[in-house]
Amino acid sequence: MSNLPRPIVGRNKNLERTMNRLSSGQRAPLFGYVILILLYIAGNFATTTVVRMNGQINIGEYHMTYAQFAGVFSSITNICVIMLVVYYKRLGFITSLGLLAMQFPMLIINLFVQHNPNTVPGLFTNVFTIIAIFTLRINDIRTEKIRKHMAEQAVTDRLTGLPNRFACAEVLSELVKQGERFTLVSIDINNFKGINDTMGFDIGNKLLIEIGSRWKNIADSSVTGAPDFIARLNGDEFALVIRGYKTPDDIDRALEKYEAVLGERIFIDSYDLYVSASFGYAEFPTDADNIDNLFTYASAAMTEVKREHSSDHVMRFSSDLIKTEHTLMIEHKLRTALENDTIFFNLQPQFDMQHKLRGFEALARMKDEEGNIVSPGEFIPVAEKVGLVDKVDGTVFRKSAIFFGEILKSYGADITLSVNVSVRHLMKKDFVDEIRRVLEESGVSPKNLEIEITESIMIDSVDKALQVINEIEAMGIKIAIDDFGTGYSSLSYLNRFPADLLKIDKSFIDKMNSGDSPKQYVAAIIAIGHIMGFSVISEGVEEEAQIATLKEIGCDYIQGFVWGRPLPADQAEELVRQSVQA
Ligand code: C2E
Ligand code: MG
Ligand code: MG
Numbered sequence: 398m399s400n401l402p403r404p405i406v407g408r409n410k411n412l413e414r415t416m417n418r419l420s421s422g423q424r425a426p427l428f429g430y431v432i433l434i435l436l437y438i439a440g441n442f443a444t445t446t447v448v449r450m451n452g453q454i455n456i457g458e459y460h461m462t463y464a465q466f467a468g469v470f471s472s473i474t475n476i477c478v479i480m481l482v483v484y485y486k487r488l489g490f491i492t493s494l495g496l497l498a499m500q501f502p503m504l505i506i507n508l509f510v511q512h513n514p515n516t517v518p519g520l521f522t523n524v525f526t527i528i529a530i531f532t533l534r535i536n537d538i539r540t541e542k543i544r545k546h547m548a549e550q551a552v553t554d555r556l557t558g559l560p561n562r563f564a565c566a567e568v569l570s571e572l573v574k575q576g577e578r579f580t581l582v583s584i585d586i587n588n589f590k591g592i593n594d595t596m597g598f599d600i601g602n603k604l605l606i607e608i609g610s611r612w613k614n615i616a617d618s619s620v621t622g623a624p625d626f627i628a629r630l631n632g633d634e635f636a637l638v639i640r641g642y643k644t645p646d647d648i649d650r651a652l653e654k655y656e657a658v659l660g661e662r663i664f665i666d667s668y669d670l671y672v673s674a675s676f677g678y679a680e681f682p683t684d685a686d687n688i689d690n691l692f693t694y695a696s697a698a699m700t701e702v703k704r705e706h707s708s709d710h711v712m713r714f715s716s717d718l719i720k721t722e723h724t725l726m727i728e729h730k731l732r733t734a735l736e737n738d739t740i741f742f743n744l745q746p747q748f749d750m751q752h753k754l755r756g757f758e759a760l761a762r763m764k765d766e767e768g769n770i771v772s773p774g775e776f777i778p779v780a781e782k783v784g785l786v787d788k789v790d791g792t793v794f795r796k797s798a799i800f801f802g803e804i805l806k807s808y809g810a811d812i813t814l815s816v817n818v819s820v821r822h823l824m825k826k827d828f829v830d831e832i833r834r835v836l837e838e839s840g841v842s843p844k845n846l847e848i849e850i851t852e853s854i855m856i857d858s859v860d861k862a863l864q865v866i867n868e869i870e871a872m873g874i875k876i877a878i879d880d881f882g883t884g885y886s887s888l889s890y891l892n893r894f895p896a897d898l899l900k901i902d903k904s905f906i907d908k909m910n911s912g913d914s915p916k917q918y919v920a921a922i923i924a925i926g927h928i929m930g931f932s933v934i935s936e937g938v939e940e941e942a943q944i945a946t947l948k949e950i951g952c953d954y955i956q957g958f959v960w961g962r963p964l965p966a967d968q969a970e971e972l973v974r975q976s977v978q979a
Contacts (some may be wrong), residue, residue, distance in 0.1 A: 398685050403853070422643075423688070429484065430481070430489070432491075433477045436473065437478065437496060440474035440477065441470075442543055443470040444474070447464060447467050450463035451463070453704070460693070468518075469614075471519065471522060475522060475526050478497060478526055479493075479533070481560075482533045490537075494527070494530065496525055497526060497527050497530075501523065504516050504519055504523060506958075508520065543891055551563065552567070554628070556602055556605060556606060556609075557606050558609070559609050560628040560629075562628065562631065565628035565630065566688065569581065569638065569688045572681070573686075576591075577640065578640075579638055579640040580642070580681070581637070582637040582638075582678040582695060583630075583634070583676070583678070583679060583696040583699040584637060584675070585675050585703065586633035587674055587710075588672075589601065589633035591670070596668065596670075600665055600666055600670075604663065604672065605633065607665065609629060611659075616637070620654055621639055621640070621642040621647050621648075622642070623640045625638060626640075636695075638750050645948035649711065652676050652678075654673070655674075655676070659672050659673055667826070673710060675703045676697050676702065677698025677711075677712050677713075678711075679691050679697050679713070684714050685714075694719075695714060695716040695871055697718040697719065697722055698712045698713060698715075726770070727779040728779055729770060729775055730765045731763065731783075733766055734764065735785065735788055735789070735792070737766075738792075739765075740761060740763050740789055740792045740793065742760060742796055742797040743760045743964055745757060745758045745956060745961060745962065745963040745968075746970035747815070747934060748954065748961070749955075750947070750953065750954070753976070754810075754973070754976040755813060755954050756852070757801075757814060758815040758956065759793050759794070759797035759814060759815065760773060760815045761773045761790075761817070776789075777789065781819055781821060784821070786821050786822055787819070787822040790816070791822070793817075794816045794835055795813060796817075796837050798814060798835045798836070798846070800842050800966050801814040801839065802841045802971075804970055805841065805842075805845060806840065808974060809977070810976065811845070812973065814847065814878060816848060816849065816850045817831070820851070823850065823865055824861060824862070829868050829869065837884075842873075844873050844874075846875065847874065848877070849878075850879060851878075860957070863894070866895060875898065877897065877934075878898070878931075880902045880936075881922065881926075882901060882904070882922060883904065886937050891925075891929055896929075897932060898931060898932050899934070900935075901919060901933060902937075903937025904937075905919050905922070906919070906936065906957070909943060909946055910940075910946055916946060919952075920949060920950040923950055923951050923952055924951075932954065933953070934952070934954035934955065935947050935955055935956070936957065937956075938960070939957055940960075943959070944960075
């Protein structure tokens with residue numbers, strides 16, 4: 398595709414077309430125009446013919462000469478002329494005027510040379526029709542002007558005089574239709590609210606006008622070889638369309654110009670104002686192939702620029718940014734859930750190979766404001782990223798421990814509560830204190846508690862982690878290594894780790910029965926675990942056939958949908974009751 402811009406079809410023409418569409422009503426079809434002219438000619442011909450005809454027509458008791466019908470045909474011609482003006486505006490007016498003017502010489506000759514008195518009414522009619530079509534035309538011009546002005550207003554931003562959001566959308570849809578490559582830039586003035594609040598709306602408005610006019614000048618100066626299109630969307634939000642560039646560097650260079658004019662002194666009402674703006678952009682069709690996404694992506698990039706507070710004010714959209722938006726949404730839900738205390742727990746049972754209850758793993762659950770459950774696979778990684786995971790862990794730990802303490806007391810069962818702890822949480826300096834407090838509050842004995850840690854801990858900061866883990870271990874609490882096999886821990890690390898339980902990740906169990914090799918792999922993990930003195934539990938067991946294999950290769954425990962899904966507290970309690978009775 399050639400990068401050379403075509404003659405500006407996308408920009409002003411498009412805007413003009415939009416305005417025209419708004420300013421003029423529906424145009425009448427051309428064939429109507431032709432029919433009116435034909436009717437006019439026929440009417441004229443009939444008029445002159447009947448005038449010359451002798452004889453008369455008898456209708457009932459009335460006797461009429463042919464000449465008397467001239468009036469009828471002549472009014473048809475006049476109606477045609479007026480309809481031409483009404484429906485075909487300027488074209489109709491010129492045509493009508495031409496037609497009427499052509500009649501004048503005939504009428505004059507008839508009257509003054511041939512002294513035909515029958516011509517007098519025709520002459521009068523002709524003059525009055527001309528006056529009528531002039532009046533119509535003048536009226537039309539006036540209403541057209543008003544309509545055009547209203548249409549311009551509809552596509553123009555009142556404050557800055559730049560095209561508005563509507564005009565921008567029209568231009569974009571035209572460019573998309575043409576399939577031409579272009580870039581949409583979303584621009585937002587930094588700290589504009591601050592300026593408005595401290596200096597007043599009046600100065601804020603003048604600032605927007607000044608910035609708009611500076612940017613318009615650059616847009617018209619065709620930095621990239623084609624004029625840019627700048628619009629004000631609302632408030633301090635602008636949109637810029639750049640076309641006709643050859644390389645991504647050209648976009649950067651163009652944007653530098655837009656940034657640079659903000660750096661020049663802005664003097665308003667005896668104040669020197671300093672402003673900057675954030676620029677986010679997305680390219681059609683590379684980043685997005687429709688207008689909605691283009692707007693969303695450009696503005697996501699702009700929002701990210703703002704969020705980062707970096708000195709670089711320009712960013713191109715990348716797919717990571719959508720994740721950021723998603724993350725922000727989950728983060729919001731998470732904070733709300735923590736505030737409203739809607740984080741709760743489910744308990745998934747763990748069994749030995751004889752189907753005897755070993756205990757439960759507490760799994761975090763979260764309800765958002767609409768009452769929908771958000772999966773931990775979604776909110777735990779976000780909680781980790783934004784530093785909230787210790788709050789989530791802590792909530793699940795405390796709530797499940799208190800519940801578990803009651804159960805142990807009521808049923809006298811000797812089962813284990815397993816809780817997940819993230820690296821971040823474990824590294825908190827009061828983590829051990831927190832455990833002590835919860836044990837005290839819930840009355841759970843340390844030997845009935847297990848802390849699940851993922852392998853990644855061993856890679857991140859082994860020594861600090863080991864120190865804490867050793868301390869927990871010394872309290873009599875069990876340690877489980879979660880999702881074993883998914884990380885890349887070495888045997889030597891495992892050896893230093895005072896773990897009690899190895900949890901084989903579901904992905905290995907899923908494949909286990911698909912061949913001898915995956916089965917031997919799981920068997921090897923179990924063997925290594927045993928050699929190191931750990932018990933081994935398989936996660937995500939879904940089928941009876943998997944249980945059979947796991948029994949055969951010496952697995953110690955099972956956790957999976959086959960024998961028990963994560964349960965709400967009351968159902969878990971019922972399971973404990975049954976297990977104690979058995
Ligand atoms: P995990 O600790 O490995 O927990 C096991 C996950 O496997 C749970 O998913 C459980 O519902 C699921 N699962 C168990 N058996 C089966 C099965 O047979 N089939 C299938 N398809 N899935 C099974 P869940 O509850 O969605 O939790 C996902 C992960 O979120 C957990 O993996 C854990 O890493 C994390 N998580 C959950 N609760 C907490 C928490 O309180 N704190 C922290 N830090 N992480 C948590
Ligand atoms: Mg776990
Ligand atoms: Mg796991």
